[in-house]
Structure formats: structure tokens, C-alpha cells
Amino acid sequence: MAEKFDKEDLLNWIETQPELSFIRDQANRTFVSYDTNQEDVNKRIEVIGNDTLNIKKGFFQKLFELVWVPGRELRGKCYSDESLDKKLSAASSLMSFSTIWDMVCTFPVLFYLSKGLAALTIPASVGASLLILAMSNAAGKFAMDRNKGNKSLATFLLLIFFILSFVKTAFSGVGLELMGGSQRLKNLKAREILSQKGLLKYKRQDSKAFEQLYANANDECNLYQNQLSQLDLSKNSERREARRIRDLMNAQPKGLANNDATNLLTNYSNQLGPCKKRDLIASLTDVTDLRQDESFSNLNKLEDTLSPLALLYIRSRGTYYANFNGNALKGEPVKLNWFTIDPNLGITVDRDCSDNDEKCVGPVRWASGNDAIRTSTIDFYEKVGRRDIKSIGASLIGFIISIILSTTAVVLLFNTSNDMKVRASRATDLNIKRNNIFTKLRNNKK
Numbered sequence: 303m304a305e306k307f308d309k310e311d312l313l314n315w316i317e318t319q320p321e322l323s324f325i326r327d328q329a330n331r332t333f334v335s336y337d338t339n340q341e342d343v344n345k346r347i348e349v350i351g352n353d354t355l356n357i358k359k360g361f362f363q364k365l366f367e368l369v370w371v372p373g374r375e376l377r378g379k380c381y382s383d384e385s386l387d388k389k390l391s392a393a394s395s396l397m398s399f400s401t402i403w404d405m406v407c408t409f410p411v412l413f414y415l416s417k418g419l420a421a422l423t424i425p426a427s428v429g430a431s432l433l434i435l436a437m438s439n440a441a442g443k444f445a446m447d448r449n450k451g452n453k454s455l456a457t458f459l460l461l462i463f464f465i466l467s468f469v470k471t472a473f474s475g476v477g478l479e480l481m482g483g484s485q486r487l488k489n490l491k492a493r494e495i496l497s498q499k500g501l502l503k504y505k506r507q508d509s510k511a512f513e514q515l516y517a518n519a520n521d522e523c524n525l526y527q528n529q530l531s532q533l534d535l536s537k538n539s540e541r542r543e544a545r546r547i548r549d550l551m552n553a554q555p556k557g558l559a560n561n562d563a564t565n566l567l568t569n570y571s572n573q574l575g576p577c578k579k580r581d582l583i584a585s586l587t588d589v590t591d592l593r594q595d596e597s598f599s600n601l602n603k604l605e606d607t608l609s610p611l612a613l614l615y616i617r618s619r620g621t622y623y624a625n626f627n628g629n630a631l632k633g634e635p636v637k638l639n640w641f642t643i644d645p646n647l648g649i650t651v652d653r654d655c656s657d658n659d660e661k662c663v664g665p666v667r668w669a670s671g672n673d674a675i676r677t678s679t680i681d682f683y684e685k686v687g688r689r690d691i692k693s694i695g696a697s698l699i700g701f702i703i704s705i706i707l708s709t710t711a712v713v714l715l716f717n718t719s720n721d722m723k724v725r726a727s728r729a730t731d732l733n734i735k736r737n738n739i740f741t742k743l744r745n746n747k748k
Contacts, residue, residue: 478701
């Protein structure tokens with residue numbers, strides 16, 4: 303026969319414990335009926351309502367708790383009181399706010415990483431953000447079990463939470479830069495490309511500086527021409543030799559986007575054939591000083607007026623489309639006009655893109671998401687290193703907030719996991735004692 307369980311003692315204990323006030327509040331809101339006709343006094347009171355608990359969670363509740371972890375999820379089910387649940391709610395709220403903040407800050411980074419997925423870019427980046435958030439919250443939640451046998455696993459999971467937080471914090475400022483300064487970063491990248499290719503500022507050269515170079519190139523070119531005139535082109539071997547000599551006469555750098563005469567003569571003179579070199583110098587000396595002044599003035603006006611993106615579009619179209627998409631001249635004080643040349647002249651002018659080609663229309667966009675992330679990362683940390691707070695104010699504030707939240711969350715989770723009450727909530731002995739009490743209640747039910 304089951305041991306007699308004194309219910310009155312249990313009720314007295316519930317009434318006297320301050321941390322069980324929520325149980326008393328629930329009891330006060332419960333409706334009961336009192337049947338005076340019932341002979342057994344213990345059976346006169348009957349609780350009205352459904353005594354079956356509905357603990358099944360809906361989809362939206364599960365999703366919400368995935369993002370915002372309830373405090374009760376940080377403990378076990380063997381022990382709890384009101385003060386413990388309040389403490390755990392504070393810890394879980396800070397952890398959840400930290401992971402949500404990092405998710406918002408790093409979303410632009412994941413967006414640009416997913417940029418090649420076209421229509422799936424936004425769903426993929428949202429899914430990746432939620433997945434990383436869920437992994438962080440799960441690691442923090444399960445790191446709370448530091449009872450005997452679980453300490454190593456709890457430490458490992460807390461380390462995972464720290465690593466995820468560290469990586470997200472490292473890219474939080476970068477993400478905010480991408481979110482708020484995308485256009486500035488595009489112009490920064492365009493300026494870098496123009497500078498690397500020597501296209502940022504046109505430098506006027508004095509044509510007289512090429513006089514000696516012209517004389518040497520002319521003599522060498524004439525020497526090749528004399529060799530050509532002595533060849534018998536009816537013979538295969540001498541035709542091959544003629545082709546070789548012509549290639550040497552007119553050699554020029556391969557794959558060079560900027561074919562400006564001054565740029566070629568200044569930076570690539572040793573790669574030019576003598577006849578090509580002579581012709582380029584001649585093209586410079588044929589221009590009068592008046593026309594040079596006018597042309598140089600117009601170039602300076604373009605450089606001072608246009609954004610780096612528009613300047614890159616004008617000076618190196620192929621390089622522009624390798625890094626960006628969209629119309630670089632939209633909103634600029636210049637207009638691109640296409641014209642038609644008489645086809646009888648044997649000359650055609652082709653447009654960059656066909657009509658309504660998404661690559662060429664609309665606002666300027668990054669062609670590669672990796673380039674956007676790389677440019678933003680380098681720019682952000684270079685400015686942090688220079689303490690250039692003014693230009694990255696908002697991003698730097700978000701970065702600092704992320705550091706504070708992540709550090710505080712790690713410390714708070716570790717300290718809370720060592721709390722005796724939290725460890726007791728998963729204690730095996732308490733679990734056995736609780737089960738014994740519930741068994742006695744069932745066995746003694748009237």
C-alpha cells in the first residue's frame with residue numbers, strides 16, 4: 303500500500319513560500335463549485351475547468367522563441383523559483399538581444415555573399431542570418447548545463463557561442479558601412495582602380511620630350527622597312543619572315559585598356575615596336591599648342607566634375623563593367639550620346655549593351671558581392687586604425703555596441719551557469735525526489 307501523503311502539509315508549504323506566489327495567483331483565478339449535498343467533505347469542492355495542460359507550441363511561438371530565448375529554457379525542470387526565473391530571464395534577454403543585434407549588423411554582409419543567387423539572394427541571406435542566430439542561441443542555451451559529466455561540453459558550447467559572437471562582431475561595423483555608405487564605397491573602389499591604371503589624373507606631356515625617342519624609333523623603323531623591301535614575298539619562308547618583322551615594327555602591350563598615346567609612351571615604351579612608337583609620337587607633335595591647351599582644360603573639367611564611378615565608365619568601360627553594373631552617368635553633369643556613321647565608310651559604332659539590358663541600366667551596383675565586402679572591410683578597419691571617427695561614426699558606434707553586448711553575454715552566461723540554483727535545476731537527486739512527490743499525489747488522489 304502506498305505511503306500516506308499529507309496534502310495539508312503541501313498546501314501549507316505553497317501558502318508560506320514567497321517564491322510560489324505565481325501558483326497562488328493561478329489558484330485564486332480558478333473557478334470551483336461547492337456541493338453541500340456531498341456527504342464526504344473532501345469531495346464537496348470540484349475544480350471547474352480543463353485540468354489538461356496544452357503545452358503544444360504553435361509555429362510562430364517556436365519561431366519567436368528561436369529568436370528570443372525564454373529564461374526558463376536556460377534551466378532544467380527539477381528546481382525553480384521566481385527569483386531564479388527572473389535572473390535567467392535577464393540573462394536570456396541579454397543573450398537574445400546580442401544575437402539579434404549582430405544579425406541586423408551582419409545581414410548586409412550575408413546579402414552580398416549571396417548576391418550571385420539572383421532572385422534567391424534575399425531568402426538565402428535571411429535564412430543564413432536566422433540559422434547563425436539559432437546556432438548562437440542554442441550554443442548559449444546548452445552551455446548552461448555545467449553539472450558533473452557535462453562541464454567539458456558546456457565549456458565547448460560556450461566557446462562556440464564566443465567564436466560566433468566574435469566573428470559577427472568583427473563584421474558588424476563592415477555590415478553597417480555597407481548598409482549606410484554603399485555609394486561612397488563604390489566611388490572609393492572606382493578611384494582605387496583609376497589610380498592603379500594611371501587614369502585618375504591626366505598629365506600633360508611636352509611633345510619635345512619625345513624628340514630623341516622619335517629619332518631613334520624612326521631610324522629603327524626605317525631599318526626594318528629596308529629589310530622588308532629586300533624580301534621575296536613569293537617564297538613561304540620569306541613571307542613568314544616578313545610577318546615576324548611587321549610584328550616587331552608595330553608591337554604594343556597586350557590586354558591594356560588605356561591606349562592613350564602619352565600613357566603608352568610614358569609607361570610602356572620598352573614594349574612598343576619602333577614604328578608604333580614613332581607614329582604615337584607623331585600624333586602628339588601634330589597637335590598645335592592651342593588645341594593641346596583646350597583639350598587639357600576639358601579633361602581637367604571632367605576629372606573635377608565627375609564622380610570616380612562616372613570617370614571610370616568614360617575612361618575604361620571594360621574595367622567598369624568588370625566591377626560594377628548600372629548606369630554610371632545617371633545624375634552626372636554629362637550625357638552619353640550615340641551616333642550613326644555612314645555604313646559606306648566601313649565603320650560601325652556598337653553600344654555597350656542591348657536595350658533594357660539589366661547590366662547597363664538602373665543605379666550603379668556591385669558586380670561582385672565579394673568586392674563589396676572586401677572594400678568595406680579594408681576601408682572600415684583602416685579608418686578605425688587612423689581613428690577617423692568622423693567618417694564612420696554610426697558604424698563605429700554599432701561596432702562598439704556589438705563588442706559590449708557579446709562580451710557581457712559570454713561573461714553573464716558563464717557566471718549564471720555556475721549558479722547553484724541553475725545546477726540544482728538539473729540535479730538527479732532533486733529529479734528523483736520530485737517524481738516521488740508526484741507519485742504519492744497520484745496514489746492518494748481522492
